[in-house]
Amino acid sequence: xxxxxxxxxxxxxxxGLASHLHAQPEAxxxxxxxxxxxxxxxxxxQPLRLQLEKDLGRPVELYTAPDVRTFARRTLKPDxxxxxxxxxxxRLAQIEGGYLPIARFTGPLHAxxxxxxxxxxxxxxxxxxxxxxxxxxxxxxxxxxxxLFAEQGINEKDLHYLPVNSQNTGILTVARGxxxxxxxxxFTLDQSPAEQRxxxxxxxxxxxxxxxxxxxxxxxxxxxREQIRKSLLQFPKTVDGxxxxxxSRFQGIEAADEAFMKGLDxxxxxxxxxxxx
Numbered sequence: 001x002x003x004x005x006x007x008x009x010x011x012x013x014x015x016g017l018a019s020h021l022h023a024q025p026e027a028x029x030x031x032x033x034x035x036x037x038x039x040x041x042x043x044x045x046q047p048l049r050l051q052l053e054k055d056l057g058r059p060v061e062l063y064t065a066p067d068v069r070t071f072a073r074r075t076l077k078p079d080x081x082x083x084x085x086x087x088x089x090x091r092l093a094q095i096e097g098g099y100l101p102i103a104r105f106t107g108p109l110h111a112x113x114x115x116x117x118x119x120x121x122x123x124x125x126x127x128x129x130x131x132x133x134x135x136x137x138x139x140x141x142x143x144x145x146x147x148l149f150a151e152q153g154i155n156e157k158d159l160h161y162l163p164v165n166s167q168n169t170g171i172l173t174v175a176r177g178x179x180x181x182x183x184x185x186x187f188t189l190d191q192s193p194a195e196q197r198x199x200x201x202x203x204x205x206x207x208x209x210x211x212x213x214x215x216x217x218x219x220x221x222x223x224x225r226e227q228i229r230k231s232l233l234q235f236p237k238t239v240d241g242x243x244x245x246x247x248s249r250f251q252g253i254e255a256a257d258e259a260f261m262k263g264l265d266x267x268x269x270x271x272x273x274x275x276x277x
Contacts, residue, residue: 027059028052031080033071033089033212034064035135036191037166044191045084047244048235052082055231056224067165068136072275075099082228083215086140088267090213090256095268096277099215101261102229107251110186111141111148111206116174117199121181124152124204130180131160133170138274143267144206145183168192175199187249210264213256229255 030049032041042062053060063080065071068089075083076097083093087109093099113132115121121130134142149159162179164170170182171192186205189197214232216225235241236253245251271277 025058027061028056028081029079030060030062030082030084031071031075032062032064033085034066034068034166035086035139035185036168036188038064040168040191040193041166044244044248047240048232051235051238051241052228052231055234056227068138069275072138078217078219081217081220083217084212085215087210087213088140088143088264088271089138090215091261091264091268092271092275092277093215094261098218100218100225101256101258102214102216102225103232103253104213104256104260105211105248105250105252106254107187107211107245107249109141109209109211111144111204111209112184112186112189112202113145113181113204114171114174114184114189114200114202115181116177117201119180119201121203124149124154126203127181128154128158129160131162131178133162133164133173133179133182135164135167135170135183136274138271140209140267141185141206142183143270143274144209148206168196171196171200190247190249210260212250213261214253215256 032045034041036044041064045062049060049062065074072089072092074080075085075089075093078097078099083090083099085093087104090101094101113124113127121127136142162173164173167182167184167188168191170179170184171188173179174182175196189202216228232253233255236245
């Protein structure tokens, strides 16, 4: 039997090599800022995942985090190959994490405030003394709304903020009567289940804000980043891509240039303060 051992060892080594040669390439990891609950978020971005998987010829996996702060810190490691995040946090990821901007959604972003469809509230002034559901205060729409409330003479002490993990949870909280209003990105209504959407109405919409931005990890080589960029920019021209953009209300995808990124610097100070960075 001892004489047979080298033979079996050779077979084992050959099988191991063959297994390695036929193994799938390592999956590309996409991190998405958790502005929706995980099941809604992951379902929404499935078409984009499948397109990248097809174009890159390797598995692609979607990840999020339990909250925005955790996600931001994972981004700065960097912990993902691709990041899909709010524009102001994309700028932070570029500066602090070395991520490279590759694309952005072109549709307008507005901060919006929704109330229960049966609420008596008609404008922001009507929210004084009421409960307002709000996600992490470092989110761009929340930073914008803090400024807008202040401009209308509504201070922090005039509102009772109720922390929620996601914007569609905020909508649900209002629909159930557990909050009087919620601050959201305007397109969150369209991305939420119909029963939640139909239970609320909007009383305010801000001016246009910069929309969600996509970045690639500095760990990826230049050729891989270019493949990703091309895939993303071609995505709107596909049937599934057009449907995704209609469903999400992101409207389109275009390259994110340095001028766009530098325009986000005015949000950095408050973003760092809110994230305790």
